[in-house]
Amino acid sequence: MEFEMYLKNSGIEFLKDHPLKEFTTFKIGGKARYIVFPKSTKQLIEILTLAKDEAINYIVVGNCSNVLVSDKGYNGAIITTVKIDSFKIDGNLIEAECGAMLSQVARKACEAGLKGLEFAVGIPGTVGGAVYMNAGAYDGEIKDIFEWAEVLDENLNRLKLSKSDMRFSYRHSRLKEERMVLIRAAFCLKFADKEDIPPLQKANEFAKRRREKQPLSYPSAGSVFKRPPNNFAGKLIEDAGLKGYRIGGACISEKHAGFIVNVEDAKAEDVRKLIYLAQKTVYEKFGILLEPEIQFIGEFETPLFVPENVQNRR
Ligand SMILES: Cc1cc2nc3c(=O)[nH]c(=O)nc-3n(C[C@H](O)[C@H](O)[C@H](O)COP(=O)(O)OP(=O)(O)OC[C@H]3O[C@@H](n4cnc5c(N)ncnc54)[C@H](O)[C@@H]3O)c2cc1C
Numbered sequence: 500m501e502f503e504m505y506l507k508n509s510g511i512e513f514l515k516d517h518p519l520k521e522f523t524t525f526k527i528g529g530k531a532r533y534i535v536f537p538k539s540t541k542q543l544i545e546i547l548t549l550a551k552d553e554a555i556n557y558i559v560v561g562n563c564s565n566v567l568v569s570d571k572g573y574n575g576a577i578i579t580t581v582k583i584d585s586f587k588i589d590g591n592l593i594e595a596e597c598g599a600m601l602s603q604v605a606r607k608a609c610e611a612g613l614k615g616l617e618f619a620v621g622i623p624g625t626v627g628g629a630v631y632m633n634a635g636a637y638d639g640e641i642k643d644i645f646e647w648a649e650v651l652d653e654n655l656n657r658l659k660l661s662k663s664d665m666r667f668s669y670r671h672s673r674l675k676e677e678r679m680v681l682i683r684a685a686f687c688l689k690f691a692d693k694e695d696i697p698p699l700q701k702a703n704e705f706a707k708r709r710r711e712k713q714p715l716s717y718p719s720a721g722s723v724f725k726r727p728p729n730n731f732a733g734k735l736i737e738d739a740g741l742k743g744y745r746i747g748g749a750c751i752s753e754k755h756a757g758f759i760v761n762v763e764d765a766k767a768e769d770v771r772k773l774i775y776l777a778q779k780t781v782y783e784k785f786g787i788l789l790e791p792e793i794q795f796i797g798e799f800e801t802p803l804f805v806p807e808n809v810q811n812r813r
Pocket residue numbers: 524558559560561562563564565566580597621622623624625626627628629630631632633634635636674679680681682715719720721722794
């Protein structure tokens with residue numbers, strides 16, 4: 500097949516029929532037909548063009564730290580950007596390729612005395628994944644420092660988007676709406692003033708808080724649900740009595756009920772069942788519908804919970 504021939508002939512690193520669980524922070528996920536590791540934007544565009552021409556399904560991912568991949572895997576190409584990872588800091592402007600790790604970019608920025616990315620030091624994703632998700636923590640989010648991005652639209656045209664083009668909102672960006680691929684992004688930070696807490700110190704304090712509050716010793720994809728307005732998903736799940744609840748190898752974390760952790764070779768369906776249970780129980784007790792923040796790849800047997808009144812409206 501031409502796609503595979505191209506990968507072989509061009510020396511692009513790829514794996515065939517290989518389990519995705521090796522690459523997800525959840526350590527869950529069945530086999531993908533291809534997992535491809537382009538090393539440059541040029542290679543990324545070539546791979547996407549060929550996949551499109553040959554009608555091969557594809558998904559562009561970063562560090563797979565916010566995804567749940569089906570046990571059945573993915574019948575197509577998972578194109579990971581983690582090897583397209585250069586970035587530079589010029590004054591207070593940072594330009595980073597899609598696969599640069601956000602935590603590394605943030606740490607370097609803090610070391611350079613720049614403020615604005617301290618919140619991101621503990622987020623284990625790439626720049627592409629972070630912009631796509633409008634990732635955030637501790638009252639900061641990507642939107643606050645975003646300057647511009649170079650993206651590919653669905654027809655693989657290259658566009659430059661400004662902040663107002665991006666339609667950012669809580670854990671949302673235009674990239675999600677239009678299936679765009681982020682190639683590179685620029686962030687504009689501020690120089691820390693003398694009276695500010697030094698950025699590196701602030702970042703280290705956030706990292707310490709994470710270690711204290713989050714179950715970082717187990718594989719997970721971070722917070723499973725978005726924060727409902729004026730509330731916290733973890734608190735609602737805990738108040739619903741589900742902290743520590745286990746299905747198969749997956750468990751609602753004892754340390755932070757907003758996290759589902761893989762405690763013993765969990766299956767994606769174990770996680771989906773816990774998601775359904777948490778959504779249903781919280782809805783029945785408090786009338787609040789928890790919306791997953793994590794992204795799903797592949798097909799699942801366990802559905803997401805839909806309240807009856809919403810089902811009837813369909
Ligand atoms: C322990 C832990 C703590 C976490 N803490 C936080 C937190 O504090 N705040 C927070 O917001 N998140 C947090 N997360 C979730 C996650 O790290 C972030 O959402 C991160 O931004 C995802 O980046 P990624 O590269 O891993 O994306 P992936 O998981 O690989 O992908 C996520 C989505 O982005 C898309 N995507 C990835 N790259 C591109 C690209 N170049 N172009 C277009 N689409 C792309 C994928 O298709 C997918 O839909 C945490 C996760 C873990 C495991």
